[in-house]
Amino acid sequence: MEYSEEDFIMLSGIQHFCFCKRQWALIHIDMLWEENLFTTEGEIMHEKCHDSSLSESRKNVIISRGMPIFSRRLGISGECDVVEFIKDSNGININGKNGLYKVYPVEYKRGKPKENNSDILQLCAQAICLEEMMVCTIEEGALFYGETRRRQKVIFTDELRSEVEKNFEHMHQYMKNSHIPKVKPTKGCNSCSLKNLCLPKLLKKQDTQKYILDKLNEQ
Numbered sequence: 001m002e003y004s005e006e007d008f009i010m011l012s013g014i015q016h017f018c019f020c021k022r023q024w025a026l027i028h029i030d031m032l033w034e035e036n037l038f039t040t041e042g043e044i045m046h047e048k049c050h051d052s053s054l055s056e057s058r059k060n061v062i063i064s065r066g067m068p069i070f071s072r073r074l075g076i077s078g079e080c081d082v083v084e085f086i087k088d089s090n091g092i093n094i095n096g097k098n099g100l101y102k103v104y105p106v107e108y109k110r111g112k113p114k115e116n117n118s119d120i121l122q123l124c125a126q127a128i129c130l131e132e133m134m135v136c137t138i139e140e141g142a143l144f145y146g147e148t149r150r151r152q153k154v155i156f157t158d159e160l161r162s163e164v165e166k167n168f169e170h171m172h173q174y175m176k177n178s179h180i181p182k183v184k185p186t187k188g189c190n191s192c193s194l195k196n197l198c199l200p201k202l203l204k205k206q207d208t209q210k211y212i213l214d215k216l217n218e219q
Contacts, residue, residue: 001073002072002073003072003073003074003075003172007075007172008070008075008076008077009075009076009168009171009172009175010028010076010077010078011069011076011077011078011122011125011126011129012078013027013028013171014118014122014125014164014167014168014171015118015119015121015122016028017118017167017171018116018117018118018121018167019116019118020183020192021174021181022180022181022182022183022198023192023194024171024174025174025179025180025181026180026194026198027194028171028175029174029175029178029179029180030180032194060086060087061084061085061086061087062084062085062094062097062101063083063084063085064080064082064083064085065081065082066079066080066081067079067080067083069126069130070129070132070133071125071128071129071132071133072132073128073132074125074128074129074168075172076125076129076168077129078126080105080130081106081107081108082105082106082108083103083104083105083106083130084103084104084105084106085097085101085102085103085104086101086102086104087099087100088101090102091103091136092134092135092136102138103130103131103134103136103138104140104141104142105126105130105138105141105142106141106142106143106144106151107119107122107126107141107143108144109144109145109146110147111145111147112147112148113143113145113148113152117160117163119143120143120154120160121160121163121167123141123142123154124141124156124161125164125168126141127156128161128164138156139155139156140153140154140155140156141153141154141156142154
């Protein structure tokens with residue numbers, strides 16, 4: 001199965017989906033968003049990563065920033081923070097460049113490695129897109145964390161790829177049905193930028209839009 005472009009969803013949404021399915025739905029279905037310290041710091045870091053004017057070539061490496069990517073098979077689109085093309089005899093041809101290059105995606109994150117695997121799944125999804133676009137195989141990539149200032153290598157196993165595919169299948173189903181799932185409050189709610197919009201303790205059987213409209217009508 002292949003998705004048409006009008007049905008594409010945001011690749012980066014898999015990180016929200018893994019953190020909290022309700023958060024993902026509020027952002028991508030209800031189109032709600034609110035900034036907090038963590039989202040602002042993350043945006044500042046990504047502004048530099050996605051600045052295509054900073055793309056560069058080093059001795060055996062071509063560095064591309066803010067590369068648009070997509071997968072018709074998964075029905076997703078987005079951007080890579082950084083894609084490194086490293087000279088390798090088992091790599092692929094790059095137009096206008098001599099030699100062969102392997103493709104190595106790098107995703108930048110503001111904090112430190114998470115307890116869940118949301119960052120790893122996002123990076124793997126990027127690799128799947130690049131493989132489809134460039135007709136190649138990508139075995140690994142890396143996550144760079146701003147707090148530790150170190151790269152964490154990620155191997156794209158069959159199990160990881162399968163988990164990515166299953167998550168996007170569920171996301172497409174939620175999107176198709178415009179379904180906003182309910183969740184139980186957790187300690188993670190305290191750091192969520194949508195805490196004041198989600199209100200999991202108050203909503204119970206109400207959906208978010210109805211709650212907000214009711215509050216506006218009370219004024």
